Amino acid sequence: MPRLKLDVRAERLRLAFPFRISGYVFESAQVIVATLHDGDRTGRGEAAGVYYTGDDAPFMVETIETHRDAIEAGIDRAALQTLMPAGGARNAVDCALWELEAAQSGRPAWRLAGIPERRPLVTTFTLGADAPATMAEGARAYASAQAIKVKLTGELDLDLARVRAIRAARPDVWLGVDANQGFTRDTLEPLVTGLVDSKVALLEQPLARGREADLEGFDSPIPIAADESVLTLHDVDRLVGRFQVVNIKLDKCGGLTEGLAMAARARELGLGVMVGNMIGTSLAMAPAFLLGQQCDVVDLDGPTFLQRDREPSVRYQDGTIWCDEAVWGAGAKLTA
Template sequence: MQIQLQKHTLALRHTFSISRESHDFQDTLIVGLNLNGHTGFGEATSNPYYKITVESMMSEIEAVQKEIEAYDFSDPVTFHDFLKAKGLSNFALCAMDLAAHDLYGKLKGKPLYELWGTQKDRYPLTNYTIGIAPVDEMVSKMIEMPWPIYKIKLGTEDDVAIVRELRTHTDAIFRIDANCAWTAEETIQNAPLLKELGVEFLEQPLKADDWEGMEKVVHQSVLPIIADESCIVEADVEKCAMHFNGINIKLTKCGGLTPALRMIRKGKELGLKVMVGCMTESTVGISAIAQLLPQLDYVDMDGALLLKKDIAKGVEIQENGKVIFPELAGSGVTLI
C-alpha cells in the first residue's frame, strides 16, 4: 500500500464566523491510499480550537509511513486499530480512516452505505450554515442560497433579534448553534422565543465542560439540545445521554468513520437523536459523511457548498438538499 499526502488551502465563498473565530480559508489534508490499482481518499481539516494543523497531521503520518505501507490491508476496522496503536491524533486518524473506507469499498466494488447494509432511499436533508455577521449580510447569504434548512451561528448580544429578522425573509427550518457562547439561564430564556420563530433545536449552547448547566438546560428547555463540543469521542456518548437530547458526531474529532459508526449505534441505543456534522471539508470529507445518511436523524454536510472552488468530485448536493450519490464505489471520491 502506498500513501499520498497533499495539503490544500480551500478558499471560502464568504468569511465564516462563529462565536470564537473567523476565517476566509480552510487548510485541509487529503490522504490517498493506493492498493491493487485503486485509490481511496480521506480528509481532515486543520482546527485552531483543537490545536491541529495540516503540518502536524502530516508529521504524525510520515513518522509511521513505512509501517503503514508495509501493513497487509484487509479491512478498515482492523486498520484503524493498527493506526490508533501508533498514537495518531484523531484528526490524522480520520484522514487515514476515510481513505481506508473509500479504498475498501472500491476494492469490493460497492458503495459504503451498501456494505453497511443500508439503503439510500430515505435520508435527512443537510442544513446550510449561515455564519455570524451583520444581520444584513446574513440575510444576503440566505437570499444567495435558498435552502430548506439553515443552521444559524449565534453568540452575540442580539441573538434573538437576529433570528427574528432572518425569519422575515424565509419559511425554512432554523437550527441554532451558539458554539458554547451562552449560559444555562440564557439558553432557557431564549428557547421559547426561538421556538416561536421556527427553530428546530439548539446545538451546544453551553461550554463543553458545563455539565451542571447542561443538565439544568436539558430538563428546562422547550427546545431539544444537541451536543457538539461535549461529544468528541466514543466515551462521551453515554455521558451526553444524561445531559442532551442528541449528539452531533464530527468524523475529524472522533477519528473517522470507524468510531463514528459505533457512536451512532450507541447513541440510538441510548435514545439520542443522532447527527453528523462537518468541519468545512471538501467533497472528499463530505462524500464520506454522505455514506452515513441512511443511519442519521440530522446532518450538517454543507462544507463543500461553502467553498469558492472544490478539489474533488463525489457526492453532489442539489439546491433542494437532495443528494446525488456517485456511481463509483466506496465513498465515490476522485480528485479534480
C-alpha cells in the same frame, strides 16, 4: 492485507467569503488528503482536523508520518482504531481504507457499511454571523433550502435579533442555531425563550466544552445538540440527561468507522443523531453522506463555502445533498 503505499499532502482551500462564528472568523481552511495504493487500486480520504483542539494540518501530517511504517505494512480499519488517536489524521486514513476496500472487493463503500440503499438527504445550509438584515438577505438567497442553520456569537440580544430576522425572511424552513459555546447557564434560559418564539427546532452547543454538567436539570423545549462536547464514542454515554442530540463529525471521531459506531450507540441510548462537517470539499462530504443515511439532522454544506470544489462533486438540489459513487466510495483501479 498487502503492503500499501501512502501519500499524504496538505492543501489550502479558499473560502468564497469570510465566515464568522463565536470567537472565530475563517477566510480559508487547510485540509490534508491521504491516498493509499495497494499496487492495483487506490483509496482516498480528506480531513480538516479540529481547530479548537489544535488538530491542524501540520499536526495531522506529522501524526500520519509517525505511523507510516505501520500503515504501509498493510493495516486494516480495525487495527487503525487502536494504532492512531481520534482526530483528523485517523479520519483521512480511515476513509482512504474504506475506499480502498471498496475497490478491492468490488462493492461500494455504502454496501460495505451495511446501508441497504441511499437517498438524497435534506441538509442544512449555514449562515455565518452578521448583521440581522444581512443574514435575512442570506436566508432569502438560499431560495431552495429546506433547512437553515444560523451561527450565533453569544451576544444575546443581537443573536435573537438575527434569528427573528431570518425567521421573518424564511417562515417556511426548518431552523436550527449553533451557539458554538457562546453562552452560559445564566443566559441559556432567555436564549431558549427567544428561540422558541422564532420556532427554532435545534440548539447546538450553547455552553462551553467542559460545562456539560450545567445542563443537568435544564428542561429545554428545544432539543440541545452536543458538538464540541462530544468528540468520540467514549463521550457519548455521558451526554444522557444533558443533551438530546449527538453531532458526529468524522474529523472529531477519527473516521467513518467510529462515526457509524457512535450513531449506533446514540440510538441505543435514545439520543438523536446528527452528522456535521468541518469545512471541506466533496471528498470529505462523501463518507459523511453515508453516515447521514442514519441521521435525523444533516449538516453537509461545507463545499458551498469554497471558491472551488473538487470534480466530480456532490450535488445540491432542492435543499438536498446527493453523492454519487464517482465522488468517493467505489475506489479506482490504477492504470499504467
